[in-house]
Amino acid sequence: MREIANLALKLFVITAVAALSLAFTNSITTDRIAEQTAMENESARQGVLSQAESFEQVDQSELQSIAREAGVENPEMINEAFKGLKGSETVGYTYKVLPKGYGGEITLLVGISTDGEIAGVEVVSHSETPGLGAKAQEETFQGQFTGMTTESPLTVIKSGSPGENEVQAITGSTITTQAVTDGVNAAVDVFNEMNK
């Protein structure tokens, strides 16, 4: 009995010190981490909509109802939207979309300017296969979307030269390509609905 009490006490001391250290570290780092994440998000938005100087978040519930009205298949995919401003003028919108890729959810950022052109697309995070779907993060893939219009939905082609609003699939990763394209199309649908 004595021995068990001794073991339990020592283990308790170890876990208590561990918990205290973790709580302490958490308290001193939480704000900094939140700051860092906010800065990262801001610069990511800038990356897909370079014309904008500042961003204003679109109300979440409003966004969801717009997505539903736009006929997006699963509106929860549209996670966030920001209005891009230059001074007081709206220059475009950025959308955070979460389509389902081959290995899981893909976090996509789509920037669309007010004149109906895709300003930029960035695959922020993914669980796709390295060397295959992971190529979606390369500029050669992402850059394809820049300049495409919001007039017609984007389609994926496996071979041949891509025409207007056609996306060249990554070799061996049509599922990833289709997921990203679906995500961009969803953002386009929401944008069109917002600008009716």
Added chain:
Amino acid sequence: MKSFLKNLWNGIIPENPTFRLVLGMCPTLAVTTAAINGLGMGLTTMLVLIGSNVMISLLRNFIPDKVRIPAYVVIIASFTTIVGMLLQAYVPSLYESLGIYIPLIVVNCIILARAEAFASKNGVLDSFADGMGMGLGFTLSLTVLGSVRELFGAGSIFGIQILGAGYEPALIMILPPGAFLTLGLLMGLLNKVSNKREERSRVND
């Protein structure tokens, strides 16, 4: 000083964690899809190994033998989490490149194995050397594995194109089967080399 170097060297070649101790197989197979991933994972693991070995060694007389495993796990997991949080807050660029490996390291059995086999029974300086040596050995193995898989699976090493555009990459190399194949073949090769050396030294005696 001598024992420090001996312990350091031990983890790099004689008792290399990947090819001799065969530990930490999960991250080894999963992360070596490219040379840079292997290097990053290896170095991050080394830092955690050094830290955990030192801590366990410092506490070796306090931790009761019968509850040593839960004690080690709590200490290692807390230490790794704290390092991760500090990196994320103060050195975000480093966290960007290495941060993804941190949750994987907590479940790396090399850390627990060295705590149990070495740090709990040796002094702080020796434990430091062991952590560093095992970490360096692990880094070496992962980088070699990653390089081989990247070379045949993507035609490059560390992102630098080595094999020309004419080479059709064997995608299987960057998928799980490729990991097993590369690891197995490399291990076989190393065993053959060391068996030959042993034979030669035996013949010479």
